[in-house]
Structures are given as C-alpha cells and as structure tokens.
Amino acid sequence: MDAKDSIAPAADGPADPHAVAPALLHWYDRHRRDLPWRARPGETPDPYRVWLSEVMLQQTTVATVRPRFIAWTQRWPTFADLAAADEADVMAAWAGLGYYARARNLLAAARVIAAEHGGELPCTEEALRRLPGFGAYTAAAVAAIAFGERAVVVDANVERVVARLFAIQVPLPNARPAIRAATDTITPDTRAGDFAQAMMDLGQAICTVRRPKCLLCPLASHCVGHAHGEPDRFPTKKPKADRPHRHGTIFWLTRAGDDGPEVLLVRRPDRGLLGGMRALPTGPWEPARPGLVDAPAETDWRALNAQVSHGFTHFTLDLALVTGEAHGPISAAGEWWPVASLDEAGLPTVFAKAARAIRGMEAG
DNA sequence: GAATCGTGGTT
DNA sequence: TAACCAAGATT
Numbered sequence: 001m002d003a004k005d006s007i008a009p010a011a012d013g014p015a016d017p018h019a020v021a022p023a024l025l026h027w028y029d030r031h032r033r034d035l036p037w038r039a040r041p042g043e044t045p046d047p048y049r050v051w052l053s054e055v056m057l058q059q060t061t062v063a064t065v066r067p068r069f070i071a072w073t074q075r076w077p078t079f080a081d082l083a084a085a086d087e088a089d090v091m092a093a094w095a096g097l098g099y100y101a102r103a104r105n106l107l108a109a110a111r112v113i114a115a116e117h118g119g120e121l122p123c124t125e126e127a128l129r130r131l132p133g134f135g136a137y138t139a140a141a142v143a144a145i146a147f148g149e150r151a152v153v154v155d156a157n158v159e160r161v162v163a164r165l166f167a168i169q170v171p172l173p174n175a176r177p178a179i180r181a182a183t184d185t186i187t188p189d190t191r192a193g194d195f196a197q198a199m200m201d202l203g204q205a206i207c208t209v210r211r212p213k214c215l216l217c218p219l220a221s222h223c224v225g226h227a228h229g230e231p232d233r234f235p236t237k238k239p240k241a242d243r244p245h246r247h248g249t250i251f252w253l254t255r256a257g258d259d260g261p262e263v264l265l266v267r268r269p270d271r272g273l274l275g276g277m278r279a280l281p282t283g284p285w286e287p288a289r290p291g292l293v294d295a296p297a298e299t300d301w302r303a304l305n306a307q308v309s310h311g312f313t314h315f316t317l318d319l320a321l322v323t324g325e326a327h328g329p330i331s332a333a334g335e336w337w338p339v340a341s342l343d344e345a346g347l348p349t350v351f352a353k354a355a356r357a358i359r360g361m362e363a364g
Numbered sequence: 365g366a367a368t369c370g371t372g373g374t375t
Numbered sequence: 376t377a378a379c380c381a382a383g384a385t386t
Binding site: 059060061063064096097098099100101102173209210272273274275310311312313314348349350 | 365367368369370371372373374375
Binding site for chain 3: 054055056057062102135153156240
C-alpha cells in the first residue's frame with residue numbers, strides 16, 4: 001500500500017481532524033473514569049502500574065481486571081518485586097484471567113527490566129516494543145500514558161470509534177492500516193495519553209458496540225458515520241469461523257494424605273494452550289471421545305454421570321469425568337495436592353470447573 | 365497472513 | 376440462549 005492509499009480514508013473523515021482531540025479531551029476532563037491504575041489529574045503515572053494494567057486489560061474487561069490488579073499490586077508493588085517472584089507463584093496468581101502467555105511474558109519482561117534497564121521501563125515506543133509481551137498496542141499505550149510520548153494507540157475501542165468517525169467501509173481486519181492512518185490524523189501532539197484513554201472511555205461508555213449513545217457523544221458533530229445515520233453499521237467485520245467441538249477426559253486421581261485426601265495435579269507444557277499452568281491430568285483433546293487414553297495410573301476408573309463443557313476461543317471442549325484411587329505407582333509426573341486447599345493451586349477455569357463438578361458429585 | 369491463545373459479561 | 380465481544384501478542 002502506498003502513502004496515497006493509506007491516507008485515503010481520512011479524506012472522507014471529519015472536516016477538521018484537528019478539532020476532534022480538543023472536543024474529546026474536554027469531555028474526558030469531565031467524564032473520565034477513576035480507575036486503580038490511572039493517575040489522577042496532577043499525579044505522575046506509575047509506569048509499572050500502567051504496564052501491568054495494559055497487559056491485564058488485553059482482551060479482558062475492566063470489571064474483571066480491577067480486583068485482580070489491586071491484589072497483584074499489593075503482592076508485587078514494583079518491577080523489582082515482580083522480577084524476584086517465583087514463576088509458579090506468578091502463574092498461579094494469573095489463574096482465571098486467561099491468555100496465560102501474558103503472565104509468562106510479564107515475568108520475563110520484569111526480569112529484563114531489572115537486569116538490563118536499571119529497574120525502569122524504557123520510555124520510547126520503539127524500545128518498549130522489544131520487551132516480551134509488548135505488541136504494537138501495548139508499546140504505544142505505555143509510551144503515551146506512562147511517559148507522555150505522542151503515540152498512535154489503537155485498540156478495539158479506537159477501531160470502533162475511528163471506523164465510525166471516518167465511516168470506514170473496509171471490513172476488519174483488512175481495515176487496520178486505514179484505521180491506524182486515520183487515528184494518526186486525530187492524535188494530538190500533547191496529552192496523547194489522555195487522548196488514548198479518552199478514546200477508550202468513549203468506546204466503553206458512549207460509542208458502544210450496540211446502540212451507541214450518539215446524543216451524548218462529544219464527537220457527534222465530527223462523525224461521518226453519524227451523519228450517514230447508522231453509525232453502528234461500522235466497523236464491518238469478516239464473518240468468523242464456527243467453533244468445532246473437541247472431547248477429552250479428566251482424571252481425578254486421589255490418595256489418602258496425612259491431612260486428608262489429595263488429588264494428582266500436573267503441570268502443562270510451557271507452550272501451547274494453558275501453557276505452564278497447573279492442571280488436572282487429561283488425555284488428548286480430539287473430535288472423538290478418547291476414553292481412558294493417557295490415564296495417569298492403572299486403577300479402577302469410574303465414570304461420573306456428568307460432563308463439563310468449556311468454551312475456548314477457537315473450540316468447545318467437552319470433558320468426561322472419571323475418578324480413581326491410587327494404590328501403586330503412577331505413570332505421570334505430578335504433585336499430590338490437598339483437596340481441601342485446591343482453590344490455592346491456581347487452576348485455570350476449565351479445571352476449576354471440572355474439580356467443582358467432581359467434588360459436588362462425590363459429596364452428593 | 366492466518367491460527368492460536370481464555371474467560372466472563374452482555375444481549 | 377447462542378452469539379458476540381473485550382485496553383492483543385505471537386508464530
């Protein structure tokens with residue numbers, strides 16, 4: 001794509017792109033959300049908290065992140081604290097948040113920051129981009145919000161707002177270059193961080209996916225999509241592929257411990273789905289039910305009359321539940337975990353859900 | 365460039 | 376209720 005194409009959408013945008021940021025910032029100064037990671041007017045942003053929040057908020061809602069952010073920063077308040085943490089503790093602390101590569105990259109980045117950057121984040125977008133877990137969005141957002149750099153920050157909110165503001169017809173994801181170019185034309189030289197956060201607040205509260213509140217929108221008079229009458233028609237998107245089903249088996253293997261029953265947990269491989277997380281043993285996840293393939297022990301497995309279904313991003317997993325007691329040696333590497341304190345194991349939601357179902361059936 | 369990678373809330 | 380979606384990154 002040449003330069004002419006990349007700026008073409010802006011030609012159909014607001015009559016005066018430079019009028020957008022002042023209108024939005026005026027709105028932001030009156031309606032900004034008060035969030036635990038957000039510096040208040042006059043305060044200096046804490047780069048650690050800005051970074052942590054940006055990573056936690058990737059594909060994750062504010063409501064979910066808020067309590068997790070507070071707990072995390074109480075446990076690890078600084079880069080140095082996090083860099084010194086044990087990986088198992090970090091992964092367990094992330095349990096339930098999903099996209100677990102974020103936690104691995106968070107710890108890896110903290111250690112790079114401690115070892116190579118004097119315990120502080122670099123302040124330019126380009127330097128940030130080289131750290132683990134920093135993609136185009138996060139590097140731009142941290143540079144702008146934590147360090148006041150002018151950076152073009154484009155998340156899903158900005159994509160939606162800008163697609164409407166400029167009435168961009170091209171469907172996502174092909175529209176990304178045009179949307180970024182259009183965002184560049186309205187990004188101010190000062191207060192770029194506030195501008196980015198204002199766009200996100202606007203997308204969350206006003207320019208919503210469905211039924212946008214255009215009557216309350218500070219940008220309505222600049223919005224080509226609104227002028228066309230159907231702003232919620234933008235952005236257009238390619239249809240998504242449907243989610244296939246896969247089937248697996250959960251093995252609930254117990255033994256008598258000194259302080260009550262214990263269950264076998266394993267650690268999943270570092271790469272791939274739920275990588276590096278503690279888990280209940282399972283066999284393969286396949287289109288057909290695998291039965292007792294890859295059982296962690298030779299024992300008298302009993303099938304429970306229940307099934308757990310869990311939706312991942314690109315497939316739905318249906319899990320059969322079987323229980324057994326360990327007598328001899330087990331064929332899988334793992335750790336025996338007291339059933340009574342299973343909540344502290346840091347299991348991903350799919351396994352927490354299965355454990356809850358199994359314990360409920362055994363108790364009942 | 366297309367797949368992969370979680371989960372919980374909303375409609 | 377099933378579909379859609381969220382402060383995306385990595386390979």
